[in-house]
Amino acid sequence: MGEASDAARSVVAQFRRDGFVAPESAQRAEFEVWDRVTPGWVLLVALQILLELRAEDGRTDLGRPVRGLDDEEARLMIRTLLGDATAAPETSRRDLITLDRLLELLASVIAEESLSDEEVHALLEAAEESCRAVGPWDVSDDRRPQSGELVDLGGLLVPTEPGLKIELMSSRRDGSLVGVTLIRGRTAIQLQAFRALGDTSWASVREDLARTMRGRGGSAEERVGPAGTELQAVVRIQGPPGKDRQTARVLGHDGPGWILRGFVTGVGAEPGSTEEWPYETFQGTVVRMSAEDHGTDPLIRLRQPESGV
Structure with a gap:
């Protein structure tokens, strides 16, 4: 046992x-x-x-x-x-x-x-x-499923499918790739991986995120979803009155030395949504933390895939 x-x-x-x-x-x-x-x-x-x-x-x-x-x-x-x-x-x-x-x-x-x-x-x-037996997975974990197509972005390997739109996110500071947004229909999930520095965990990150969202005039409530404890949130965004708020679900997972965060928006983030795709994408993601991910910068960097996006 x-x-x-x-x-x-x-x-x-x-x-x-x-x-x-x-x-x-x-x-x-x-x-x-x-x-x-x-x-x-x-x-x-x-x-x-x-x-x-x-x-x-x-x-x-x-x-x-x-x-x-x-x-x-x-x-x-x-x-x-x-x-x-x-x-x-x-x-x-x-x-x-x-x-x-x-x-x-x-x-x-x-x-x-x-x-x-x-x-x-x-x-x-x-x-x-x-x-x-569920992800997200570390690249070294031999239990992870070998079926399904993954796009290799260096620090992340993400599930893909025909018709999926993939947008890479760049750092404003140095232009390096720090995240990826996957879009299917009217739902999107933004994925970013971080090194777990000190006693940082998804629980502490979640608490900080909720505090920040509430401090900026939004809301954030914990709930248990298919990927564990998540935040059901309403965040402030730039826009005219009545269009300056966005509903989101924030997913998180603690891996060996890293944290994966998924920011779900669109139809799949609505409180009554039962859409499975963002959770399947999050749990099917593989994190690859290389020796280059070091120092005090927690972000795990990505790269352009060989086949392009």
């Missing part, structure tokens, strides 16, 4: 034995941390796996009450965990996705499916593997 799934196993065992979340289990789960694989994330994915398997058999409701949840709350949680975007806002408003409710629902499904301890252990292992 992996470290995260092993800890998740202990949390489940303690909850099923005692009927409540002990303080040490709450600490071990790290349930509010979504930018790395934690026991809490493994528990969430394990429940999603079980619910998806049941849904494939046409079973989307439980056959027994869930302690601590009324029927409507349980249905909202199940619909949200199955990816129903119409249920997610109400689930978020009621703050239903908490560790104790998650474990109540998970324990109920395990009991209803009559899973043995060995089957629960296998489920948690599969959940951890699922958590770790």
Whole structure:
């Protein structure tokens, strides 16, 4: 068993034995941390796996009450965990996705499916593997998929497809290439990679970004999306009154020594959007941090692709 799934196993065992979340289990789960694989994330994915398997058999409701949840709350949680975007806002408003409710629902499904301890252990292992089998990727990671076409930009290798528009971003200071914007239809995602200097992480970058956006008259709220914790934001832009704000989603990921940031705009950034392409692009991106990326400048530089853009 992996470290995260092993800890998740202990949390489940303690909850099923005692009927409540002990303080040490709450600490071990790290349930509010979504930018790395934690026991809490493994528990969430394990429940999603079980619910998806049941849904494939046409079973989307439980056959027994869930302690601590009324029927409507349980249905909202199940619909949200199955990816129903119409249920997610109400689930978020009621703050239903908490560790104790998650474990109540998970324990109920395990009991209803009559899973043995060995089957629960296998489920948690599969959940951890699922958590770790998604990008973005480091170029040295041999788990990254080898299928799909990538454009080699030096510091970034980004997924491409027919009809995709690619625009490279230059530094105003020295003209070097520091980012790329991919545009498909009415949605765009801007990608930039940074060296993780000191104790910098996506969590600290996210906090700074939210503070800056709010300070400039915009808004920024954290939410959990397909790529982990992101910002749903409204940012101020240059334009006449009524056209001086832009809706955006800001994605982020911590890699080995680097941080990848994705800035999504357009239709795919709207609060109710379920467009998958920007997330697939973000998670399919590969970061290549070379020996030339050094010093105090955090930006990982790019280059023109050999085939042009």
